[in-house]
Amino acid sequence: MQTLSGQAADQPVISLRGATASLGSRPVLRGIDLAVRPGEVVALLGANGSGKSTAVRAIVGQVPLTDGSLSLFGTDFKRFRDWSRIGYVPQRTTAAGGVPATVREVVSSGRLSRTRFGLLRKADKAAVEGALALVDMDGYADVSVNALSGGQHQRVLIARALAGEPELLLMDEPMAGVDLANQEVLANALREQVAVGSTVLLVLHELGPLEPLIDRAVVLRDGCVVHDGPPPEAVGQHALPGHDHVHPHAAHDAEPLRTGLLS
Numbered sequence: 001m002q003t004l005s006g007q008a009a010d011q012p013v014i015s016l017r018g019a020t021a022s023l024g025s026r027p028v029l030r031g032i033d034l035a036v037r038p039g040e041v042v043a044l045l046g047a048n049g050s051g052k053s054t055a056v057r058a059i060v061g062q063v064p065l066t067d068g069s070l071s072l073f074g075t076d077f078k079r080f081r082d083w084s085r086i087g088y089v090p091q092r093t094t095a096a097g098g099v100p101a102t103v104r105e106v107v108s109s110g111r112l113s114r115t116r117f118g119l120l121r122k123a124d125k126a127a128v129e130g131a132l133a134l135v136d137m138d139g140y141a142d143v144s145v146n147a148l149s150g151g152q153h154q155r156v157l158i159a160r161a162l163a164g165e166p167e168l169l170l171m172d173e174p175m176a177g178v179d180l181a182n183q184e185v186l187a188n189a190l191r192e193q194v195a196v197g198s199t200v201l202l203v204l205h206e207l208g209p210l211e212p213l214i215d216r217a218v219v220l221r222d223g224c225v226v227h228d229g230p231p232p233e234a235v236g237q238h239a240l241p242g243h244d245h246v247h248p249h250a251a252h253d254a255e256p257l258r259t260g261l262l263s
């Protein structure tokens with residue numbers, strides 16, 4: 001079966017095979033296999049320093065692979081040019097730069113790859129306004145990004161990624177610095193993306209309000225995949241920061257899988 005974009009329905013949107021990468025002289029990804037299929041919402045979990053951000057940065061080409069392969073939408077990374085199909089929210093950055101820009105201007109920049117010659121047409125402007133509304137920042141459209149709180153920045157960066165109406169959304173700790181009420185706002189925004197068929201890969205420390213949306217969890221430890229399957233149940237004490245989670249799906253005779261999401 002083919003999707004509207006001509007891609008085979010069962011073909012992974014992201015396929016990393018045997019991926020290795022180093023930062024400086026340090027091997028950070030040590031043979032990662034990760035396939036994300038169309039419409040899936042996959043959480044990338046693991047302790048600090050396990051390689052989650054590096055894996056996502058490798059997928060968007062910011063960290064070169066030293067071995068293994070990567071394909072996006074069925075195209076080998078070296079030949080992939082269709083970046084407008086991908087929205088990326090990097091980890092802990094700010095939307096504010098040296099130049100004063102309004103929230104709407106920053107979010108509009110996420111639409112440029114969908115335009116011809118950088119001109120925003122009616123549909124582009126509607127997509128920008130829609131993205132602002134999705135993260136509940138429409139009331140701040142004309143505010144300078146320099147005047148925003150950390151959580152508001154994060155919502156603007158997510159709106160910037162959503163403005164391009166990406167088929168694949170990559171988000172590195174989207175809930176970092178966002179209070180619980182706004183985490184719910186972002187969870188709703190994501191739910192709407194998933195409802196229109198977007199594929200999502202998120203780096204998370206805790207599943208939190210996103211838990212009902214997550215189809216699968218991939219847990220990294222020391223640059224290797226140690227679990228690929230149902231998300232760990234984060235209920236009660238298990239949801240508490242620092243809890244070293246023993247996965248309920250581990251075979252009886254197997255070493256209990258400690259996802260150690262935050263440890």
Ligand SMILES: Nc1ncnc2c1ncn2[C@@H]1O[C@H](COP(=O)(O)OP(=O)(O)OP(=O)(O)O)[C@@H](O)[C@H]1O
Pocket residue numbers: 023024025026028046047048049050051052053054055
């Ligand atoms: N520029 C760098 N040079 C050398 N090592 C680095 C560099 N950046 C990160 N590292 C190391 O690479 C490892 C993986 O980092 P990465 O940011 O991918 O982990 P992470 O799982 O996303 O962690 P966190 O949950 O803290 O964000 C860490 O041990 C980190 O110290």
